[in-house]
Amino acid sequence: MELFANQVLAGIATGAIYACMALAVVMIYQAIDHLNFAQGEMAMFSTFISWQLMQWGVPYWLAFVLTLGFSFVAGIAIERVLFKPLAKAPILTNVAGFIALYSIINSCAGLIWDFTIKQYPTPFGSAPFLGSQLISTHQAGMIGITLLMLLGLFFFFRYTRIGLAMRAAASVPESARLVGINTSWMIALGWGMAAAIGSVAGMMIAPVVFLEPNMMLGVLIYGFAAAVLGGLTSPFGAVIGGFLVGIFENLVGTYIPGVGNELKLPIALALIITVLVVKPAGLFGRPIVKRV
């Protein structure tokens, strides 16, 4: 039982990261109906920026805030320059665009910071949390940050004018435009926020997986799995999906023999396909009806 509780807690901790990633994926999916395959690389690049700032002597939290700002602006810039012109293009073109972005960011990070593995600091320390052996303070901090961010997003979308405008632009663009909402900029804003959320995920997981240009691939796949499980149309679902996927991954790794770390990605694959086949809308998503 001890082991079980332990694994569930550890699962929630990694789940927090998947939840951040899934949230970022859903933000963009809501805005433009596409999955951003470069989301993980964007987060990785932001994490490198924060690492570089810290190397230059900037204190952790200042670097954290600066990175958030950088990611936000970079996200908007990417949307404005590269993806706004593709808004009406076929899906294939968009997928190609994301793949190109993925390739560029990955390669540039490798060029600037090379492919060696780097240590990344944690602001929370890694002592046992509240004297318990179950989770470390870093994991507790990760969960805390994720929940804070979720709460912040909830209030943003629920109680601010601009949050309302973004929701309107995402669900009924034509009508939103008629009441004077600048839908095009709402999409850019969505990109910026998604990039910032992703950078938080990157900075939180970097102490666990270490910093290197390919660190986010596995996390991204799990983020996709979480987003699909929760429903691609529901930010709340994405977060729940993240935690569920984290717990599931840990429990499978513990209780099914022969399925350890080396099968991490195939598990995510199986999960994605199972959810897409059994319940394509996810746990909390709206079913999509096709028009003939």
Add this chain to the structure above:
Amino acid sequence: MSAAEEIVAEGQAVEAVPKRAMTLGTGTSLVVLAVLLLVPLVVKNFIIFQMTMLLIYGVAVLALNILTGGSGQFSLGQSAFYAIGAYTSAILMETFNVNYALTLPVAGIICFGAGFLFGQPALRLSGVYLALATFALATAMPQLLKLGYFEKWTGGVQGLVVEKPDAPFGLPIGQDMWLYYFTLAITIAIYVASINLLRSRSGRAFMAIRDNEIAASAMGINVALYKTLAFGVSAGITGVAGGLGAIAVQFVAPDSFTITLAIQLFLGMVVGGVGWLPGSIVGAAFIIFVPNIAEGVSKGLSGAVFGVLLFLVIFLVPHGARQVAMVAQQLVGKLKK
């Protein structure tokens, strides 16, 4: 967000390509064929090897082209089928001592099966969802190949070394050259078969599904069957390419078949022009020679160069090499007048 169900008009996945625009004219085909036949006689062994790889990637890109250009489905997971084909050939040759030429049809059939099976769940997915599922497949593949359980056959992380075949019947040509002509023969066979496939009843069914799935099913096309069939055929051809690749490179290892390979093949298709089969070879040339040039400038640069070029293609020549070829054709036509 409203509780009402969302109604979406499915955006078109791939732009329609008319059937006639999919191939080259007879004259041009003959010229290309002559070049492919004669060039190896005058160049060095290393270049012959690169041309062999060009043909092999060309076949793999062609396979993706049939899937995407033909039936309108995506795949970012072609590297997985390429890997299965490569491993099938390598294992058959090294563990069971099967002749290299005979391993190719086996690789094709096994990959056809794998593709057909993967196409079953993929059937219910379209557009981005399919891209997502195949993306996950491609990332998961290297880990599956490294599994301790299969290590007896796959050689685990270390992979397998494959012997290079000699020319048969005591022909007085080198191994590289023999392998090149062997690959060329298979490439031509696959190319001709693919064209015929797309011109056949099945090919028309693929294209009807690509252009409008609902209308296609209303006309009595078994959408599920043809979609999985397209997946299977594409995977099968990719498997043959993979098997050839294993023989040519003489080595298979899990880390040669990462998502990067899948991205390269996808890129090759976009550059060559979606749905234009001869473009596959242009795309293959692109994915083989561009990294060489980029790595010459700075190591690790190829990804960035790929990405930038891909964006340029998307923005400037969205139909890839096909568009360039058509413009060239028009220019030539004008000059003749």
